[in-house]
Amino acid sequence: MHMAPASVNLATLVLDFDSTFTKVEALDVLAEQLFSSDPARLTDLKSIKELTDLAMSGEIGFGEALQRRISILKPSRADIEALAEALKAQVSASIARNRKVFEENPGKIRIISGGFHEFIDPVVAEFGIKPEHVLANRLIFDEAGVATGVDQDNPLSKDGGKIVALRSWADLTGAIVMVGDGWTDYEVFQGGAADRFYAFTENVSREKVVAATTASEATQVVASFDEVLHNEGYEGRYSFPRSRMKMLLLENVHPVAIQHFRDEGYDVSTLKGALDEEALIEAIQGVHVLGIRSKTNVTRKVLDAADKLMAIGAFCIGTNQIDLKAASEKGVAVFNAPYSNTRSVVEMVMGLTVILTRNIYDKSIQMHTGKWDKSATGAHEVRNKTLGIIGYGAIGSQLSVLAEAFGMRVIYYDVAEKLTLGNARRYRTMDAVLAEADVLSLHVDGRAENKNIFGKAQFAKMKDGALFINLSRGHIVDIEALAEAVRTKKIYGAAVDVFPEEPRTNDDPFESALMGLPNVILTPHIGGSTEEAQEAIGEFASERLLNFISRGDTTFSVNMPNVQLSEVEGRHRFLHIHQNVPGVMAAINNVIAKYNLNILAQHLKTNEQLGYVIVDVDRGYSREALDELKAVTGTLKFRSLV
Numbered sequence: 330m331h332m333a334p335a336s337v338n339l340a341t342l343v344l345d346f347d348s349t350f351t352k353v354e355a356l357d358v359l360a361e362q363l364f365s366s367d368p369a370r371l372t373d374l375k376s377i378k379e380l381t382d383l384a385m386s387g388e389i390g391f392g393e394a395l396q397r398r399i400s401i402l403k404p405s406r407a408d409i410e411a412l413a414e415a416l417k418a419q420v421s422a423s424i425a426r427n428r429k430v431f432e433e434n435p436g437k438i439r440i441i442s443g444g445f446h447e448f449i450d451p452v453v454a455e456f457g458i459k460p461e462h463v464l465a466n467r468l469i470f471d472e473a474g475v476a477t478g479v480d481q482d483n484p485l486s487k488d489g490g491k492i493v494a495l496r497s498w499a500d501l502t503g504a505i506v507m508v509g510d511g512w513t514d515y516e517v518f519q520g521g522a523a524d525r526f527y528a529f530t531e532n533v534s535r536e537k538v539v540a541a542t543t544a545s546e547a548t549q550v551v552a553s554f555d556e557v558l559h560n561e562g563y564e565g566r567y568s569f570p571r572s573r574m575k576m577l578l579l580e581n582v583h584p585v586a587i588q589h590f591r592d593e594g595y596d597v598s599t600l601k602g603a604l605d606e607e608a609l610i611e612a613i614q615g616v617h618v619l620g621i622r623s624k625t626n627v628t629r630k631v632l633d634a635a636d637k638l639m640a641i642g643a644f645c646i647g648t649n650q651i652d653l654k655a656a657s658e659k660g661v662a663v664f665n666a667p668y669s670n671t672r673s674v675v676e677m678v679m680g681l682t683v684i685l686t687r688n689i690y691d692k693s694i695q696m697h698t699g700k701w702d703k704s705a706t707g708a709h710e711v712r713n714k715t716l717g718i719i720g721y722g723a724i725g726s727q728l729s730v731l732a733e734a735f736g737m738r739v740i741y742y743d744v745a746e747k748l749t750l751g752n753a754r755r756y757r758t759m760d761a762v763l764a765e766a767d768v769l770s771l772h773v774d775g776r777a778e779n780k781n782i783f784g785k786a787q788f789a790k791m792k793d794g795a796l797f798i799n800l801s802r803g804h805i806v807d808i809e810a811l812a813e814a815v816r817t818k819k820i821y822g823a824a825v826d827v828f829p830e831e832p833r834t835n836d837d838p839f840e841s842a843l844m845g846l847p848n849v850i851l852t853p854h855i856g857g858s859t860e861e862a863q864e865a866i867g868e869f870a871s872e873r874l875l876n877f878i879s880r881g882d883t884t885f886s887v888n889m890p891n892v893q894l895s896e897v898e899g900r901h902r903f904l905h906i907h908q909n910v911p912g913v914m915a916a917i918n919n920v921i922a923k924y925n926l927n928i929l930a931q932h933l934k935t936n937e938q939l940g941y942v943i944v945d946v947d948r949g950y951s952r953e954a955l956d957e958l959k960a961v962t963g964t965l966k967f968r969s970l971v
């Protein structure tokens with residue numbers, strides 16, 4: 330069963346040009362082009378901008394503002410050509426990413442503008458919009474090719490011109506929808522020439538227009554063209570308007586990630602610190618994507634309360650702060666950045682190893698109080714000392730390489746089978762490592778079973794005077810036992826970066842039994858906090874999340890079956906996340922057969938908890954098919970991408 334060709338019943342979308350089709354006001358750009366390098370004309374530049382603003386907010390007549398601006402600007406034909414070229418690079422983001430919709434619906438998306446054909450036509454032609462589907466003014470040029478005025482016969486050169494001009498399109502069928510940022514655009518609706526109006530605020534939000542817009546049911550404020558397409562039933566590249574997808578980023582996620590999300594049109598809000606359970610339950614309402622770091626606990630209760638959540642991005646390595654089982658039960662995909670701060674942690678461990686071995690930290694504190702204590706007693710080289718690594722994953726194994734380069738002997742213990750690098754030696758038990766290590770560094774992950782795996786008994790098994798380093802997770806180590814081991818000199822020094830209880834923000838206090846102990850370096854969970862690492866994490870994690878949302882790609886997800894997917898081009902894609910129970914695939918295929926969907930590609934991948942089905946189909950299909958796919962027993966999440 331195929332649907333009728335989409336465009337038959339669709340409304341004609343009439344778009345304003347300045348600050349709607351493009352991000353900018355063309356005449357302002359022209360003024361910049363002509364005057365910005367000429368100090369003598371800076372006042373003219375200012376006047377142009379003031380006139381534009383006054384006209385756009387409806388404070389002076391449009392016709393008057395237009396004529397006055399042209400008589401100041403006096404552009405040549407070459408200036409206008411250069412302007413058109415500049416404007417091509419300034420098309421609004423949500424217009425640019427929906428180029429296909431323009432191509433697939435010729436004649437259905439048109440332009441009306443108080444600007445000029447001379448620069449509008451070449452810009453919109455790149456989207457397949459023909460000059461006859463552009464209503465705009467025309468410039469009058471003198472013999473030298475300099476524009477001196479505006480064609481006064483054109484209704485658009487006058488106040489209220491858009492309403493009159495619109496009526497000149499005799500071929501319009503169905504509803505007319507006006508989309509624009511300015512007062513003259515609203516007037517089109519107000520004057521009865523359009524059935525609906527969208528106040529377009531992606532580039533600029535004009536108070537008077539927005540206020541008028543919220544007053545009527547046939548009008549709506551939209552932050553992107555995606556929203557217009559979605560509301561009007563056009564098939565945009567994205568099935569759900571991005572500007573209505575909320576991303577909440579906590580804990581100071583790097584600005585590069587925020588920028589990537591904003592560039593793609595998502596509604597992003599940020600908070601510097603972590604939130605406690607109660608505050609997070611409130612904040613997560615309506616949120617589609619949550620971004621956190623190591624300090625936000627995403628508990629089952631939080632996940633139960635999340636009404637829209639599709640994905641969580643841990644902008645760090647560890648994911649122990651997220652209830653992964655609960656996330657899977659809800660079909661929420663979790664991502665992290667497993668390698669982006671690895672090197673930062675390893676470099677810090679190497680530095681700490683040298684500092685502890687030479688007692689540099691305490692000597693520095695003494696110097697700050699005016700005490701000069703030059704002595705070699707108790708200071709050593711790290712060369713030929715034994716480094717014991719517990720947890721030989723990405724960080725542990727990278728540390729092994731750097732430590733060997735420093736001349737250390739490396740031994741390690743890991744619960745899993747690992748590739749041993751360089752001359753390191755794997756030991757079968759943690760105790761065997763403890764017995765030989767001069768420096769012991771913990772790099773296990775934060776799984777719940779690892780709570781307090783390091784306590785009194787483990788310190789007792791270490792060599793007398795050994796050094797202890799923990800940059801993994803706070804709950805791995807019994808802090809009281811470590812403090813006692815330092816006090817009794819069993820442990821000669823320690824560096825601790827992570828704590829069972831950590832402050833949520835920089836404004837909250839810190840307390841620990843380790844405070845004030847000799848040769849003990851305490852750091853505020855900064856193992857991965859370098860600018861390089863944070864930027865790399867921002868890039869990596871945002872890309873994973875964007876690929877998941879826009880195409881269903883689950884590469885590197887920590888709880889979903891990993892499926893690498895291409896962009897959705899010229900087809901529709903169904904994404905079906907379900908409980909891994911018998912019969913779901915058969916039920917999905919029954920629906921596909923019943924509605925005779927033409928499958929272009931299909932993937933199924935499962936893990937213990939989840940099944941993930943991706944079906945690419947031809948575009949003609951019935952909406953009921955979607956409803957039935959959603960209703961298949963065991964479905965956790967279903968969405969379609971177009």
Ligand SMILES: NC(=O)C1=CN([C@@H]2O[C@H](COP(=O)(O)OP(=O)(O)OC[C@H]3O[C@@H](n4cnc5c(N)ncnc54)[C@H](O)[C@@H]3O)[C@@H](O)[C@H]2O)C=CC1
Binds near residue numbers: 646719743782800
């Ligand atoms: N201080 C900081 O700022 C940072 C801390 N981290 C922490 O470091 C941890 C390790 O990171 P990666 O090496 O990238 O993780 P990974 O997952 O690659 O390595 C962890 C290794 O520990 C092993 N392991 C787990 N439990 C064990 C146990 N009880 N005994 C022995 N081996 C055990 C695992 O088999 C795995 O090989 C992260 O999970 C995170 O919690 C990571 C980055 C920055």
Ligand SMILES: O=C(O)C(=O)COP(=O)(O)O
Binds near residue numbers: 622623
């Ligand atoms: O990457 C990790 O797991 C870390 O522990 C770093 O955490 P952070 O992003 O600094 O809160």
